[in-house]
Amino acid sequence: MIAPPAIDSEPVRSLRQGRPLLWTRPAGADTNEASPFTLEDVRQARARFDRFAPLLTVLFPELHETAGAIESALLPVDGMRAALRLPESQGRLWIKADHDLPVAGSIKARGGVHEVLEFAEALALREGLIQAGDNYRVLAGPQARASFSRHQVAVGSTGNLGLAIGVIASALGFRTSVHMSADAKEWKKARLRARGVTVVEHAGDYEKAVAAGRARVQADPNGYFVDDERSSSLFLGYAAAALHLRDQLRDAAIAVDAAHPLFVYLPCGVGGAPGGIAFGLKEVLGPHVHCFFAEPTQSPCFLVRMMAGSGQLPGAGATPSVYDVGLSNRTEADGLAVPRASELAAGVMATRLDGVYTVADDVLFTDLARLHDSEGLRIEPSAAAGFSGPARLCATPAGQAYLASRGLAQAMRGATHLVWTTGGRFVPPEEFDRFLSRGRSSPADT
Numbered sequence: 265m266i267a268p269p270a271i272d273s274e275p276v277r278s279l280r281q282g283r284p285l286l287w288t289r290p291a292g293a294d295t296n297e298a299s300p301f302t303l304e305d306v307r308q309a310r311a312r313f314d315r316f317a318p319l320l321t322v323l324f325p326e327l328h329e330t331a332g333a334i335e336s337a338l339l340p341v342d343g344m345r346a347a348l349r350l351p352e353s354q355g356r357l358w359i360k361a362d363h364d365l366p367v368a369g370s371i372k373a374r375g376g377v378h379e380v381l382e383f384a385e386a387l388a389l390r391e392g393l394i395q396a397g398d399n400y401r402v403l404a405g406p407q408a409r410a411s412f413s414r415h416q417v418a419v420g421s422t423g424n425l426g427l428a429i430g431v432i433a434s435a436l437g438f439r440t441s442v443h444m445s446a447d448a449k450e451w452k453k454a455r456l457r458a459r460g461v462t463v464v465e466h467a468g469d470y471e472k473a474v475a476a477g478r479a480r481v482q483a484d485p486n487g488y489f490v491d492d493e494r495s496s497s498l499f500l501g502y503a504a505a506a507l508h509l510r511d512q513l514r515d516a517a518i519a520v521d522a523a524h525p526l527f528v529y530l531p532c533g534v535g536g537a538p539g540g541i542a543f544g545l546k547e548v549l550g551p552h553v554h555c556f557f558a559e560p561t562q563s564p565c566f567l568v569r570m571m572a573g574s575g576q577l578p579g580a581g582a583t584p585s586v587y588d589v590g591l592s593n594r595t596e597a598d599g600l601a602v603p604r605a606s607e608l609a610a611g612v613m614a615t616r617l618d619g620v621y622t623v624a625d626d627v628l629f630t631d632l633a634r635l636h637d638s639e640g641l642r643i644e645p646s647a648a649a650g651f652s653g654p655a656r657l658c659a660t661p662a663g664q665a666y667l668a669s670r671g672l673a674q675a676m677r678g679a680t681h682l683v684w685t686t687g688g689r690f691v692p693p694e695e696f697d698r699f700l701s702r703g704r705s706s707p708a709d710t
């Protein structure tokens with residue numbers, strides 16, 4: 265049998281050889297197909313965060329100044345634009361500073377916190393601890409805590425999701441266990457143990473840690489498992505970010521229209537965080553927002569899934585993994601070290617995602633150092649994946665073909681490039697210094 269020619273295409277060769285590439289979704293199927301979610305679901309997730317804000321201020325004194333909101337700044341980074349040598353004629357560079365999100369120190373503060381709040385809310389209503397319309401502050405009281413302590417919340421994670429779930433669930437009084445994959449950093453485990461969270465270490469990868477956690481919790485009648493591969497609540501918690509970003513764009517006088525396209529670059533692991541945010545942004549801001557996911561060259565699970573979905577790789581049917589195309593899933597970007605995409609996220613993104621690109625680990629460190637040296641900001645390696653995006657789009661044949669096919673080549677002077685920096689706030693200083701010296705020692709080309 266002769267292999268279909270598409271399977272030996274240049275993008276597929278680059279993918280298999282672990283070379284950086286930009287893939288864009290074939291034009292034509294542009295309509296946003298029905299998804300299991302609506303804008304109303306996104307609004308409800310936002311409303312849930314608002315209901316819990318008074319309680320969150322009690323549990324986390326760091327949230328006093330934002331009155332309980334877990335949010336991040338929208339920042340112009342012209343120094344970083346210069347460091348990346350992006351010409352002004354291609355638009356302005358901004359970041360969405362989720363690396364500095366309070367409570368969890370990463371983007372997981374959105375989805376992870378939302379899911380635990382949704383579980384706690386349902387439980388509290390069922391057990392009569394609150395009624396609709398109450399001030400949720402009572403949930404910090406002894407009666408609620410006694411009730412929550414009878415329940416277990418568990419999760420499987422490469423680190424950051426575990427950190428977010430562990431912090432919020434233990435703060436509410438739940439028994440909490442986090443199943444960590446081999447990639448998880450020691451300091452993340454230590455931080456959780458210090459809060460009384462049970463950390464279970466697994467020798468295998470992210471998928472194995474999730475499967476082990478899921479199996480363990482199924483045996484506990486009072487157990488609740490946060491399922492990163494399947495969870496709607498996580499997805500909508502991430503999506504809620506779009507509503508706040510819309511307000512921030514308005515306050516910064518950043519237009520999003522045909523003459524002012526918005527390009528958003530989102531580091532991707534299993535796909536829930538970037539998928540939720542991209543879904544929310546397209547619902548809230550409309551067709552002039554273009555969303556690209558960024559993945560490590562050795563862990564491009566979402567790219568593999570998108571290529572299979574569009575017939576460029578075999579694997580329709582079961583979700584293919586990065587191992588199936590001969591890649592190792594080995595990367596310093598621990599937040600992105602995921603071998604197989606979430607089917608929930610892949611399904612929603614199939615007709616919405618604009619593209620995916622891959623980044624070599626060396627470039628992550630180079631960009632981490634550039635951001636520190638130009639703007640004084642501290643991010644973790646995973647969070648640096650977005651910074652390769654603008655040059656991929658503006659200065660590669662694949663990127664220029666995308667811009668031409670969407671009629672955007674003439675609009676770039678008015679463009680906004682928004683890099684989502686997804687984690688870093690709690691990285692210990694010694695660890696950050698190691699990242700920095702690696703990034704400065706052999707600057708890699710983006």
Ligand SMILES: *Cc1c(COP(=O)(O)O)cnc(C)c1O
Binds near residue numbers: 372424425531644687
């Ligand atoms: C989890 C994570 C992501 C990606 O989120 P997924 O839902 O796994 O796609 C990106 N950056 C950081 C720092 C993360 O921790």
